[in-house]
Amino acid sequence: MFDFLKRKNQTASPTPDSQEQPAGFFSRLKQGLAKTRAKLTTGMANLFLGKKELDADLIDQIEMQLLTADVGVETTTQLIQTLTQKLARKELSDAQAAFECLQAEMKQILQPCEVPLQMNSIKPYVVLVVGINGSGKTTTIGKLAHYFQQAQKSVMLAAGDTFRAAAIEQLQIWGERNHLPVIAQQPGADTAAVIYDAMEAAKARGMEVLIADTAGRLHTQSNLMAELQKVKRVLAKIDPTAPHETLIVLDATLGQNALNQVKQFHEAIGVTGIALTKLDGTAKGGIIFAIAKATQLPIRFIGVGEGIDDLRPFQANEFVDALFGEI
Ligand SMILES: Nc1nc2c(ncn2[C@@H]2O[C@H](COP(=O)(O)OP(=O)(O)OP(=O)(O)O)[C@@H](O)[C@H]2O)c(=O)[nH]1
Ligand SMILES: [Mg+2]
Incomplete structure (x- = not known):
């Protein structure tokens, strides 16, 4: 059907995990990105389909496609400028060359x-997980613990969300599933005290x-942001x-709001990494490009489902290949 897509797919190099797991994260990633692909890539391929000439009208349509897929202004x-410049310099022979150039630019x-x-030899290596309510923090912790265990690391969890009902139990269930210790106190306990104690226990x-784990919060809740600062201090x-x-x-399903959140949390408490979750089931996966460009922060992991294996270190080329590849 889409010639460019087919050709691209055939030449795509095998992904590292295709040998690792029978189901393969790459195919799950491709499936997970189906809605984003439908919005961004397939629509784009349709634009290119049958086009020999690359003209201003086509470029306008590509621009619209990118904007509606949450890629951001x-x-x-940047993408359109590159295409336009290459077009002016006659570096793009046809529409297919432009389509490939676009993918290369997106990877860049x-x-x-x-x-x-990169974990150093410090023990324990402490990962403080933050974000708004329901973004997927606790689930990501469960998956992350599994990921570290797969790498032969001993892992402990701290139930720092003492606020939401059943948050402690939710983390304990992940602890049981992964057979690892969870340090918790009673609901309502001071978050910083719980995490401090957990660090001492881990040591x-x-x-x-x-x-x-920490409770979900908005950047506007200054008392709760101060609580995270206190956690860092202790x-x-x-x-x-x-x-x-x-x-x-x-949460990738939030599109542009996710971008605002990372900016605001970063300003308030200093973020060192991003886990972008719920890429499955959203057409707003294009937000990853906006986040990358605007924040330049490390995107450590991406999540494409609720299962224990649905988290993976982020790889730029793999992501774009999955976005443009066929299922
Ligand atoms: N489809 C999908 N669902 C996810 C993913 N990550 C988390 N979820 C779901 O999102 C919902 C919220 O996840 P939680 O892990 O409880 O989110 P949280 O940020 O800890 O929420 P609070 O503790 O209430 O702030 C749950 O139903 C999860 O199963 C993902 O990558 N894909
Ligand atoms: Mg939680």
Whole structure:
């Protein structure tokens, strides 16, 4: 059907995990990105389909397609400028060359954000997980714990969300599922105290990783942002370099709002990494390009489902290949 897509797919290099897991994260990623692809890529392929000439009208339509897929004004402008310049310099022979150029440019936008979480030898390596209500923090922690365990790391969890009903139990269930210890106190306990105690426990038990859950909050709730600052302060009393990662979990289905959240949390507490979740089931996956361009922050992980294996270190080329590849 779409010649460019087919050709692209045939030449795509095998992804590293195609040998690792029978189902393969790459195919799950492709499936997860189906709605974003339907909005962004398939529509785009239709534009290119049958076009020999690359003209201003086609460029306008590409621009519209990018904008409606949450890629964002800034990123879209950059992509369109590149295409227009290459067109003016006659570097693009036909529509297919333009389509390929666009994919290469999209990879380039994401590449600086492909900075995997590098653990040092500090024990415990503390990951503080933050974000708004319902963004997927606790679920991401469950998946992340599994990911670290797969890498032979010992993991402990801290139930720092003492606010929402059943938040502690939810984390404990992930603890049971992963067979790992969860440090918790009673509901309503001071979050900083819980996480501090957990860090001491992790240190005493020689754990390699401590992942701390926190309650969902909005940047406008200054008392709750102050609570996160306090968490960081008390952790630094035990280890001045802790937390080693302040990971914001962003819900991709929120599109541009997710971008605003990361900017605001970063300003308030200093974010060192992003986990972009719920890429499955949303047509707004294009937001990743806007986030990459606007924040330049490391996108550590992407989530494409609620299952324990549905989290993966972010890889720029793989992401764009999955977005443009056929299922
Ligand atoms: N489809 C899909 N659902 C997800 C993903 N990550 C989390 N969820 C779902 O999103 C909902 C909220 O997830 P939680 O992990 O409880 O979110 P949270 O940020 O901890 O929420 P609060 O603690 O209330 O702030 C749950 O129903 C999860 O199963 C994902 O990658 N894909
Ligand atoms: Mg939670």
